[in-house]
Amino acid sequence: EADIYQTPRYLVIGTGKKITLECSQTMGHDKMYWYQQDPGMELHLIHYSYGVNSTEKGDLSSESTVSRIRTEHFPLTLESARPSHTSQYLCASRGLAMGTQYFGPGTRLLVL
Amino acid sequence: EDQVTQSPEALRLQEGESSSLNCSYTVSGLRGLFWYRQDPGKGPEFLFTLYSAGEEKEKERLKATLTKKESFLHITAPKPEDSATYLCAVQAGGSYGQNFVFGPGTRLSVLP
Numbered sequence: 548e549a550d551i552y553q554t555p556r557y558l559v560i561g562t563g564k565k566i567t568l569e570c571s572q573t574m575g576h577d578k579m580y581w582y583q584q585d586p587g588m589e590l591h592l593i594h595y596s597y598g599v600n601s602t603e604k605g606d607l608s609s610e611s612t613v614s615r616i617r618t619e620h621f622p623l624t625l626e627s628a629r630p631s632h633t634s635q636y637l638c639a640s641r642g643l644a645m646g647t648q649y650f651g652p653g654t655r656l657l658v659l
Numbered sequence: 660e661d662q663v664t665q666s667p668e669a670l671r672l673q674e675g676e677s678s679s680l681n682c683s684y685t686v687s688g689l690r691g692l693f694w695y696r697q698d699p700g701k702g703p704e705f706l707f708t709l710y711s712a713g714e715e716k717e718k719e720r721l722k723a724t725l726t727k728k729e730s731f732l733h734i735t736a737p738k739p740e741d742s743a744t745y746l747c748a749v750q751a752g753g754s755y756g757q758n759f760v761f762g763p764g765t766r767l768s769v770l771p
Contacts, residue, residue, distance in 0.1 A: 553702075580759070590703075590746070590761040637702050646691040646710070646750065648759065650702030 550574055553638050553651035560628055561659050568623045568654045570638030578641040579621040580648060583607060583634050590637065596621055628658045661686040661751050663762035671768045672737055680732040680765045682747030692730050694723050695746040697764070703746055706732075737769045 551572040560566055577598045582590040592605030596615040611625050635655050639648040662685045672678055691710050695703035707716040709725040716723045722733040732745055744764040
């Protein structure tokens, strides 16, 4: 079973607030990912990282930023939340030699 | 452009009624095809990875198969606890992070 954690699980916040969604994994995986998923819709990649100090933007344009200072930690930050950011955010990690991604439980974000 | 489609969009089965879910893909240089199960409000849970045409994987009531253009997830004698959304994803050749493409999923309901 994969050990990947996300906090908070649920967040309700007002427009304009700065928020950070946390993601941590204890598997030593070098690759980590952030996806956005609206209800009943497919996952869209918003950020990924090959390893420490490596971050790239994904297919879906996003106003969020990420950092990778430690292998196990990949936080996502929204400087100014808007109602359009309301969604579920999923973090995933992948080991160097393995094909699959392991997902965290997700953070459901509601911006009022 | 790499694409993944899944059919049907939703499927309702009676307990014990076997069926198959389809995942069709168009990618340049398939590196792997992945099946996940996703329960409402949770992150996807890894089921199978298939790497080459003709490959098959089995786990309990599930069996995944792969051809050059599509993959099937066969569900034999399903139980109500098999109800979930089943996601298919492909990884194509190229850079590490941007080429996991997910399909929209098939929502499976198994009625007792």
